Amino acid sequence: MTILSQWILAGALIGLATGVNAAGGDPEKGAQLAAQGDGTGAPCAACHGADGSGNNAAGFPRLAGLDSGYLAKQMLDYNAGKRINPVMQPNINNFDAQQIRDLAAYYAAMPVPQTSTPATVSEDVLALGEKLANQGDWGNYIPPCSSCHGPGNRGVGATFPAIAGQHPNYIRSQINAWKNNQRNNDPNKLMTAVAERLTDEQIDAVAAYLGSQSATAE
Ligand code: HEC
Ligand code: HEC
Missing domain, CATH: 1.10.760.10 (Cytochrome c-like domain)
Structure with a gap:
């Protein structure tokens, strides 16, 4: 089994097992x-x-x-x-x-407000963020964010929150919280495993890219 299919399988099983019934x-x-x-x-x-x-x-x-x-x-x-x-x-x-x-x-x-934050980073940094979000960085064992957070990173069920159109500063703070062992509530450490592999440059890039995306599918 490839690493990607293992991640996806783990995610699917957890989605079934731990989705909080709200x-x-x-x-x-x-x-x-x-x-x-x-x-x-x-x-x-x-x-x-x-x-x-x-x-x-x-x-x-x-x-x-x-x-x-x-x-x-x-x-x-x-x-x-x-x-x-x-x-x-x-x-x-x-x-x-x-x-x-x-x-x-x-x-x-509540209706989803248009919260996209225009990216203030260079085109190159934005392109790096887009690549991480949708294709990952396999050389460093980082799967695409969308493999768990869903098409367009707009979320899947109760387990994988929407991150497209979320605020860049908040995205950055959460990834750093996982990296620094301050947020530990992710099922099976799915998010910790990603966060601890991301460099500061990658975190800035993916936060800027996701924040600039629409939270809705148009
Ligand atoms: C293997 C699955 C997986 C992958 C891949 C993944 N995530 Fe996550 N992520 C999760 C899960 C599960 C949660 C929710 C954790 C919880 O319940 O608190 C989460 C939560 C988050 C949150 C917190 C959102 C909020 O509203 O608090 C952010 C930000 C985030 N992920 C960013 C990313 C980024 C950026 C990438 C790609 C670089 C990524 N994730 C890749 C599984 C994943
Ligand atoms: C004084 C400011 C403040 C107030 C008032 C406040 N929040 Fe928050 N809220 C925050 C901050 C800051 C965070 C992010 C904290 C972190 O990093 O874990 C947050 C995070 C959250 C999250 C997690 C979101 C996610 O994507 O994971 C939820 C849910 C939430 N708040 C609900 C509420 C509700 C409901 C109320 C009112 C009963 C409320 N908050 C009042 C500041 C506030």
Whole structure:
């Protein structure tokens, strides 16, 4: 079996096995919870924006249109201490699992805003990013991002989040968090294995490329 088919098989099996079932989330309740906050934290819109589009400069991810199962898993991971971030964590640690499903349903149902960030890097760097995203760097055992994150890197189910149209600063921070052992919540270390092989130059390039892409299939 080639390395690529092993990765894809692993991804498919994990997708079946660990996809968080976010069914049962109520987007209207989620909207109320998002506006109120969890009692001690700030309302979600203070950072993620009223339209869920996040903010590149501040490093706040886009949430609108991401898969509800993926969103719910991330919030549960923060609350379980499996994903650590002192800015995000205090905003949801008083919510229970049902409230988290409601919030996830609310953001998943939001129209995807046009968040693409025009790339400020050179054509050569952008081309390097595009190659990594869609063809990988097999000489260094790096599969294409799209082999897991799906066609156009627009996400597959609850396991593989959309990364096209996500903010470059956020993409960079997450890859570095995996590389530096600060984010450890990926199933079977699928993302860690990729992140630890990427050079700083490659991370900058792929983040700029993905950020410049449309989050929707047109
Ligand atoms: C003070 C700013 C702030 C507020 C308020 C806030 N967040 Fe966040 N949020 C962040 C930051 C920063 C991150 C990225 C943290 C990291 O690197 O893990 C994040 C990440 C997330 C993620 C993970 C996204 C992904 O793509 O993996 C989810 C889901 C999320 N926030 C939901 C919410 C919800 C729901 C609320 C309101 C109840 C909320 N956030 C309030 C700053 C905030
Ligand atoms: C072998 C499968 C696989 C490949 C290949 C892969 N990823 Fe991932 N990636 C994942 C999984 C699984 C997650 C979700 C982890 C979790 O549940 O927290 C993820 C999450 C991410 C996230 C976090 C998104 C968010 O909203 O927080 C970023 C950024 C990311 N990947 C970038 C990349 C880039 C860039 C590449 C290509 C260089 C890549 N990935 C290749 C499996 C993969």
